Amino acid sequence: MSRIVYLNGEYLPEADAKISIFDRGFVFADAVYEVTSVIGGKLMDFEGHFARLQRSLNELDMQHPLTREELLSIHRELVEKNGVSEGMVYLQISRGNPGDRDFLFPSDEVAPTVVMFTQVANLLDSPKAKTGIKVISVDDIRWGRRDIKTVQLLYPSMAKMMAKKAGADDSWLVQDGFVTEGTANNAYIVKNGKIITRQLSNDILHGITRAALLKYAAEAQMEVVERNFTIAEAQAADEAFITGASTFVTPVVEIDGTAIGAGKPGPVALRLRELYIDEGRKAAL
Known part of the structure; x- marks a missing residue:
């Protein structure tokens, strides 16, 4: 059909x-x-x-x-x-x-x-959500209004191809030494139980999945810190993950060749994915 x-x-x-x-x-x-x-x-x-x-x-x-x-x-x-x-x-x-x-x-x-x-698309049973993804870091040279969701996606597409050529799944974009976001997702790390993600500004897309997830995390008494973080800090984190409309919550297990935590999806990311799906389905229209 x-x-x-x-x-x-x-x-x-x-x-x-x-x-x-x-x-x-x-x-x-x-x-x-x-x-x-x-x-x-x-x-x-x-x-x-x-x-x-x-x-x-x-x-x-x-x-x-x-x-x-x-x-x-x-x-x-x-x-x-x-x-x-x-x-x-x-x-x-x-x-x-x-x-x-x-x-x-x-x-x-x-x-x-x-x-x-x-x-x-297979969203609920995504293989990447089970295995986690690998990312590389690349310079963020996009225009300055990433908070507007335009179709100007050439550089994110190029960054995705850079990741593919490097044997990874995605790229995290870096500006002035700090991670902004992924090619089509928001970026997070977890350290000592704290969920850390960049604060909202014109530098990143104001993710809808991000907003919903942080709300659900707060309701579940999970601590969220909105601040910048570096690639080195991410590599030393206990966990890392991304969020997006089509990826929900997907663990990141490697950054620039360095394993994150145990090198496999961590408990916080897996719990957040479960939480987002459960709460999101209740509120779906």
Whole structure:
């Protein structure tokens, strides 16, 4: 069965979905996106993703084409039409098609382009969550507004390829000597029972999974410290892990060739993954 996608108010077979070559998402990466996980046919952390989407649109002075209720309805419709029990819904909004290429933003008369599609994925029983992942460190040379979730993902993609070539799974990005985040995830270490992660700023994406996890951790009386940390500190940590919409909580067992702790997923990361999944499923829409 052909996958059904959403494009500007229509549900279409993916082969029939067309976007202009002049769309600003294509020629300028002038677009924002969100990815919402689906577990048991329900949407995880939808409210957080919608709130961050609104913030990204505001920061880029981009129109808000759909209400919360409309977006939720489209998400649910796509999940149903494609029979997705476990996977993701990808949403992208660009500034639209002004009819030609111009650095200046078009007027508000140009409607945004809205694209949504589903992807089936094994999220709950991910092999990487059981074995842990290996990461390398690379310089963070991205633009200065990483808090806006734009489609400008070339360097994260390059960093992911650097990791692959090095025999690792992902890269942790480093700026001024401190870890910012992973290529598509937030980064954490655990030392003496304390969960340590970089504080929110323009330097990192304000992760929706991050926000939910830290809330659940606090409710479980786990200590969280928001501060910068170095690669050397991470290598000396008891545990390390990442969080993201499609990875939930995934342990990190090696950084730049150095085993973290016992070199296998640790109890804190495994407990946090269990906690996030359990609480997230209760709140799913």
